[in-house]
Amino acid sequence: MAWHGREGQRIHYQDDGRGDTVVLLPGWGGSVIELNQLRSELADGFRIVAVDLPGSGRSQPQPRHYTAGYYLQDAQTLLGLLDELGVGAAHLVGFSDGGEDALLMAALRPARVLSTVTWGAAGRIVASRELLDGLTCLVDKPIEPLLTLAAYLVEAYGVEPARIMARSWSEAMSAIIDAGGDISRSQASSITCPTLLIAGTDDPFCPPALVREMADAIPRGKFLEVPGGGHELHRSHARWLASTIAHWLGDH
Incomplete structure (x- = not known):
């Protein structure tokens, strides 16, 4: 299914x-x-609304040109989708950028969120210059930590669209970091719902210390660290993650 959002989004x-x-x-x-x-x-006991983020998967526009304000734009778009579907309040479960959007949605509209679970998200962006430079030339000269991402993007979107996506995303990340890196960290006290933030010990993009700091700043925040886990816990620890999230939702 598709929803036509703001400024040509699908x-x-x-x-x-x-x-x-x-x-x-x-x-x-x-x-x-x-x-x-x-x-x-x-699926057993819940209504699941699974959404491709704007510019990703089967959502349009593609290739997307990212700007420093894209997290706020996406959070507002997703809240608009909930309005369209008649969802008054929901649990939010997100990975990486999806997790950042979930935290921001919970900060912007506390009454709309029953609980939040994220992995690979921290409310703030921190990245080395090496990593940012690696994103800029992701398709043509991928560095070792980004080899898997580069191969995936080219396969999923094609060479030139992937090149445009990665370059503009790198520019957006650089602008966010130059401004302090904040996404929802400054609004953590506004996230009033129960919130579980999960981080892998070996996550190169979202270190556990950063995630713990965000969890501690959320009034009802909880932090879980996964020993030996990286960024994509839904791949490396799929059964554990599914069980943990299912129990969390059942309790809230």
């Missing part, structure tokens, strides 16, 4: 099941298909 989503609504958000450049195992684990 947001792809899948809406299945019955019960309290769970909004499932994949990461930058990703697709809801990557979270199918998690979706199936949560």
Whole structure:
């Protein structure tokens, strides 16, 4: 299904099941298909609205040109989708950029969010110059930590669209970091719902210390660290992650 949002956006989503609504958000450049195992684990007892982020998966526009304000734009777009679907309040479950959007949505509209679960998200962006430079030339000269991402983007979007996406995303990240790196960290006290932030010990993009700091700043925040885990816990620790999220949602 698709919803036509602001300024030519076409947001792809899948809406299945019955019960309290769970909004499932994949990461930058990703697709809801990557979270199918998690979706199936949560399908019993919940309405699952799985959404491709603007410019990713089957959502348009593509290739997307990212700006420093894209997190706020995306959070507002996703809240607009909830309005369109008649969802008054929902649980938000997100990975990486999807997790950042979930935290920002919870800060912007506390009454709309029942609980939040994220992995690979911290409310703030911190990245080395090497990593940012690596994103700029991701398609043509990928550095070792980004080899998998580069291969995925080229396969999913094609060489030139992937090149445009990566370059503009790198520029947006640089602008955000130059401004202090804040996404929702400064608004953490406004996130009033129960919030679980999960981080892998070996996550190169979202270090556990940064995630713990965000969890501590949220009034009802909780932090979990996964020993040996990296960024994509839905791949490396799929069963554990699905079970943990299912229990969290059941308790809230």
